[in-house]
Amino acid sequence: MNKTYLRLTVRKPSLNAPIVASQSDPNAKVPVQQMPDLRRRPRLRELTINGFLFLCGFLSIFITFGIVYELGKESFLFFRNRQWSSTNKPLAADINPEQTVFEVEASGTPLQTDMNYRIEGEIIHIDAIDGTSLTVQRGFDDSQPAAHRAGLTLEAELRPNLLEFITGTEWAPHNGKFGILPLLTATLIVSGVAIVVAVPLGLATAVYLSEYASPRAHNTLKPILEILAGVPTVVYGFFALTFMTPLLRSIFGADTVNIYNMASAGIVIGILILPFVSTVSEDALSAVPRSLREASYALGATRLETALRVVVPAAFSGIAAAIILAASRAIGETMVVAIASGAGPNFTFNPFEAAETMTGHIVRISGGDMSYNSVDYNSIFAVGLMLFVMTLILNVISQRIVRRFREIYE
Amino acid sequence: MSILRKRGDFVESEQQLARRHARGRVVLSVFQLATLIGVIVLVVLLLTIIKNSFGYSAVQNEVDPESLAVNGIPLESLTKSQLATILQANVSAGLFARFEHDQPIAERDAANIYDLIQEHVIAPEVEESWNLYDSLTKKDQILVLMNEQYPDAELQFLSWVNWDFVRSQQSSHPEIAGVRTAILGSLWTISIAIFFSLPVGVAAAVYLQEYARDNFLNRIIQTNINNLAGVPSIIYGILGLAIFVRAFGAFTSGVAFGAADSSTANGRTILSAGLTLGVLVLPLIIINAQEAIKAVPNSLREAGLGLGASRWETVWAHVLPNSIAGILTGSILAVSRAIGETAPLVVIGASTFIQVDPDGPFSKFTTLPAQIYQWTVRPQGAFHNIAAAASLVLLVLLLALNATAIVLRNKYSRRL
Structure with missing residues (x-):
């Protein structure tokens, strides 16, 4: 909005005083006419209202800060979290608190150097392994070195590190498996299927509605697509489970297609984001000025040639932004996958198998009565942080594309 | 397909032209089919729900x-x-x-x-x-x-x-189970969400449209709101779990006001759910209200300011009354999205089974979509029937809300 305000510049009454005085005897007591005080007074009410409105606007910053802070804090705790799992490897002989080299039995799972192990309450750090002989640092991580009896088994420390988090192919936090890949691949497969369904359909719909449809067809079809966008996602979940899955199973065979599968969830999410793709793309297409179309027709191009070679390229930035936003939606979509895509992480690339996505995992884990400070509680924040970062990056990219590549026609 | 063929001359033959038009017609029918698929899916979706609701x-x-x-x-x-x-x-x-x-x-x-x-x-x-x-x-x-x-x-x-x-109330027997508790829970949470987010959202929109100068801080706020609108709803659920349920558990469970009973003291209450939904719809309400305020012609503001009204008086007497239809329509659309939200409520702990009607902000809660979710994931067939029936109820509720939005838009939008 163009803000223009009338600025009143008012001289202070004191500046007028000599002028008034000069008209008569300077020593005479003149009844000076009271000038209205036109100085800008602090308007308390306006200031308060302004402050309140600003605070309301600023609240959004607080919300973002809250999201980032909570996700970050609990994720940090997730990576600090440690668990112990038995290696079944017993000490070969009694050891005293000072001993840093000792023997273990050959049975049990192999030990690794540079890892922490626990014997009773004491934590040791293995520096070197020579056959069954260990060189260790005693009393690691502020634990007290103590004497231990032969036969006690070592427990290995399980601690999520960033590398394992990103590359590990197994996700079972309470069993010390911290690889997010199964959840990530499932999310990407489901969103991939959704995009494959939504983008061609959405674009074709957008081109039809913007370039071909008569006003009457447009006014009938548009609200129907908006209804499609307004159906709650949990209803789509029900639809996926009771219609799409049986349909897929009857087409591809019940042996190939699991009762819970990613393909069904993906297709239904594709339908769910279809109105989104088509509406945003159609807005971009309608923003292309008529003159471009007319120029194309004048050169002898058919309607199709004009639509696909002139209008669509001109609206490309808007269409790209729509697709990226739709992808971000698909990644964050929860209820359809929670219902139709199956419970339990599964590292697979077969869309007909059941696999849990990141969002599905969060819903399943938090559905029950979860105790705070448990691995599960912290893990949903780590997964949530990953989800937040992914969708945020996509949203920012789409906003950038719109801003940078927007063609301005005058 | 180049429009000018290499034939030594620039004249296109009749056949080539016919071919181009034929291709145009084929692709057009593909486009029409694609558009029709959206309609077909909507019909199939409704039929699936109706099919499971009777029999x-x-x-x-x-x-x-x-x-x-x-x-x-x-x-x-x-x-x-x-x-x-x-x-x-x-x-x-x-x-x-x-x-x-x-x-x-x-x-x-x-x-x-x-x-x-x-x-x-x-x-x-x-x-x-x-x-x-x-x-x-x-x-x-x-x-x-x-x-x-x-x-x-x-x-x-x-x-x-x-x-x-x-x-009827919730029951473990599908044949006599009802959605009354869930509907009441939905209405309670939505009321709290509106109570919180409508004033704050409209105020923020007024600030950004009418007051904010184009400086760094305000640009950050605007970008931030746009980004918040794209955050997946489940993230808001996690936020609500960490902040409303856990950090402010004493307030949201009512312990701080002496209003709690032992069963709800863990903060998984209607109040937490309502506030979470409020935070979730806040960016949507702000963006919709901004659009509505943007549509008010500048001449109205200038007239107000020119007559000596202060900025707030101009906003209160001219800008808001002239944008109220748009603000309401946008808010109703945002609210109808909130009513259908399930994931955040499941995360902050919608109860799986309650038979007591919620009687205040500190009660345990379940909502209509959460109830549909819980019935859908049960293996027994009859629960799918009541999940479909509850979906029908939810859709009717949403349809009523959207119809209200359209009526409001038509009633007030002609004043400008």
Whole structure:
């Protein structure tokens, strides 16, 4: 909005005083006419209202800060979290608190150097392994070195590190498996299927509605697509489970297609984001000025040639932004996958198998009565942080594309 | 396909032109088909829900309701004292004492006692249910199957969505379970969400449109709001869990106000749910309200300021009244999204099973979509029927809201 305000510049009454005085005897007591005080007074009410409105606007910053802070804090705790799992490897002989080299039995799972192990309450750090002989640092991580009896088994420390988090192919936090890949691949497969369904359909719909449809067809079809966008996602979940899955199973065979599968969830999410793709793309297409179309027709191009070679390229930035936003939606979509895509992480690339996505995992884990400070509680924040970062990056990219590549026609 | 062919001359042959137009027609029909798919899916979606909401069921009653009739008067029309007698005669003394403990029988009304008889005495159980399509086309097979497998059961054509379904409370028996608790929970949470986010959202929109100078801080706020609108709803659920349920648990559970009972002290209350939904719809309300305020012509503001009104007076007397229709429409659309939200509420802990109506912001809660989710994930077929019925109720609720939005838009939008 163009803000223009009338600025009143008012001289202070004191500046007028000599002028008034000069008209008569300077020593005479003149009844000076009271000038209205036109100085800008602090308007308390306006200031308060302004402050309140600003605070309301600023609240959004607080919300973002809250999201980032909570996700970050609990994720940090997730990576600090440690668990112990038995290696079944017993000490070969009694050891005293000072001993840093000792023997273990050959049975049990192999030990690794540079890892922490626990014997009773004491934590040791293995520096070197020579056959069954260990060189260790005693009393690691502020634990007290103590004497231990032969036969006690070592427990290995399980601690999520960033590398394992990103590359590990197994996700079972309470069993010390911290690889997010199964959840990530499932999310990407489901969103991939959704995009494959939504983008061609959405674009074709957008081109039809913007370039071909008569006003009457447009006014009938548009609200129907908006209804499609307004159906709650949990209803789509029900639809996926009771219609799409049986349909897929009857087409591809019940042996190939699991009762819970990613393909069904993906297709239904594709339908769910279809109105989104088509509406945003159609807005971009309608923003292309008529003159471009007319120029194309004048050169002898058919309607199709004009639509696909002139209008669509001109609206490309808007269409790209729509697709990226739709992808971000698909990644964050929860209820359809929670219902139709199956419970339990599964590292697979077969869309007909059941696999849990990141969002599905969060819903399943938090559905029950979860105790705070448990691995599960912290893990949903780590997964949530990953989800937040992914969708945020996509949203920012789409906003950038719109801003940078927007063609301005005058 | 180049428009000018290399034929030595620039004249296109008739066939080539015809081919180009034919291609145009083929692709057009592909486009039309693609558009039609969206419509078809919507129809199929509705049909799937309707199909599962009606149909034949094999119902097995523990006690035949006709045998409970007194002097030939059917159970429904009996008086309260007669019903109480029947209830006492047919349930164990311990169970009757529990009813008495929950709420004295003398204080209950006839409908309530009738519900108790339905649930505990007659105890109808759906052995198997068929969807509407099968019920209409394969009635013979169903009858054969009935005689083989459930000779004692009665074949009833049930409409799963009916007045009793809307009116009754949650139950572990799908045939008598209802969505009343869930509807009340939805209304409570939504009211709290609106109460919080509508004033704040409109105020923020007014600030950004009318007051904010184009400086770094305000640009950050605007970008931030746009980004918040794209954050997945489940992230808001996690935020609500960490902040409203856990950090402010003392307030959201009502302990700080002395209003809590021991069952809700963990902060998983209507208040937490409402605030979470409020935070979730806030960016949407802000963006929609901004659009509405943007549409107010500048001349109105200039006229107000020119007559000596302060900025707030201009906003209050001219900008807001002229944008109220747009603000309301946008807010209703945002709210109808909030009503359908499930994931954040499941994360902050919608109760799986409550039979008590919520009676305040510190009650446990369940909402309509959360209820649909919980029924959908159950394996028994009859729960899918009531999930479909609840979906129908939810869709009708949303349709009513959206119709209100359209009416509002039409009523107020002609003033400018």
